Amino acid sequence: MNPTGLDLPPLAAAFVFGLLGGAHCVGMCGGIMSALTFAVPPSMRRPSRMAALLLGYNAGRITSYALAGAIVAGLGALVGLAPGVRTVLQWMSSLMLCLMALYIADIWKGLRHIEALGKRYWRYLEPVGRALLPVTRPHQAILLGALWGWLPCGLVYSMLSWSLATATPSQGAMLMLAFGTGTLPALLVTGVAADQIRRLLNSRATRWLAALLVIALAIWQLIVTQQS
Incomplete structure (x- = not known):
C-alpha cells in the first residue's frame, strides 16, 4: 500500500478518534455551546432556529478543520x-498519536x-468572534463556527500532525473532515443526554479503549513507513 495514500481505514480511524475524544470536546466546547444558546434572545429560541444555528456552528468548525488539514x-x-523528510514526518505523526493516546487515557496531559x-x-x-454576537442567523453561526475551529486544542493538533504526514492537501482535508465529523455527536447533543455522553466517554474503560486504538494506529503507520 502507498504510505502516502488515504483509504477507508485511516478515515474510519480518524472518525472514531473524534468520536471517542468527545469527552474532551464536551468539556472544552460544551460551555461555549451553552453560552451561545443563552445569548440568543428568548423570543427567538424556536427549535428550528436553534437547530439551524447549532448545525451552522459545527459546519463552520469542521470546515476550518478541513482547511487546516x-x-x-x-x-x-x-x-x-x-530526501528522508517523509519518514521523519511519519515518525513525528506516530509520536503525536501516542501522546494523544496518553491524553485520552488521562495518563499524561502534556498536550495542554x-x-x-x-x-x-x-x-x-x-475579538472577531465577539463582534458576531449575539448570533441569531445561520450565516453568523457558520462564520463564528469557522473561527471556533481555530480554538487551540491538543486533540486537533495531534490529528493535524497526521495530516501533515500525508503531504497531500486533499488527503489532509479528508482526514480532518472525518475527525471533525466524529466530534459531532458530543456537541450536537445537549442537556441531560450530553451529561450521559460525558459520563460514558469519561469512563476509564472507554478512555483506555480509545488510547489502545490510537496506539495501534501509530504502530500500523510506522510499519507501513518501514515497508515503503
Whole structure:
C-alpha cells in the first residue's frame, strides 16, 4: 500500500478518534455551546432556529478543520521534497498519536502545553468572534463556527500532525473532515443526554479503549513507513 495514500481505514480511524475524544470536546466546547444558546434572545429560541444555528456552528468548525488539514498537508508536500523528510514526518505523526493516546487515557496531559502555544494567535481571533454576537442567523453561526475551529486544542493538533504526514492537501482535508465529523455527536447533543455522553466517554474503560486504538494506529503507520 502507498504510505502516502488515504483509504477507508485511516478515515474510519480518524472518525472514531473524534468520536471517542468527545469527552474532551464536551468539556472544552460544551460551555461555549451553552453560552451561545443563552445569548440568543428568548423570543427567538424556536427549535428550528436553534437547530439551524447549532448545525451552522459545527459546519463552520469542521470546515476550518478541513482547511487546516489541507494547509499543513501542503506544507508537508513542500518539506517532503527533501530526501528522508517523509519518514521523519511519519515518525513525528506516530509520536503525536501516542501522546494523544496518553491524553485520552488521562495518563499524561502534556498536550495542554501545545494548546497554550496556540493561545498566542487565538487572542487575535477572539475579538472577531465577539463582534458576531449575539448570533441569531445561520450565516453568523457558520462564520463564528469557522473561527471556533481555530480554538487551540491538543486533540486537533495531534490529528493535524497526521495530516501533515500525508503531504497531500486533499488527503489532509479528508482526514480532518472525518475527525471533525466524529466530534459531532458530543456537541450536537445537549442537556441531560450530553451529561450521559460525558459520563460514558469519561469512563476509564472507554478512555483506555480509545488510547489502545490510537496506539495501534501509530504502530500500523510506522510499519507501513518501514515497508515503503
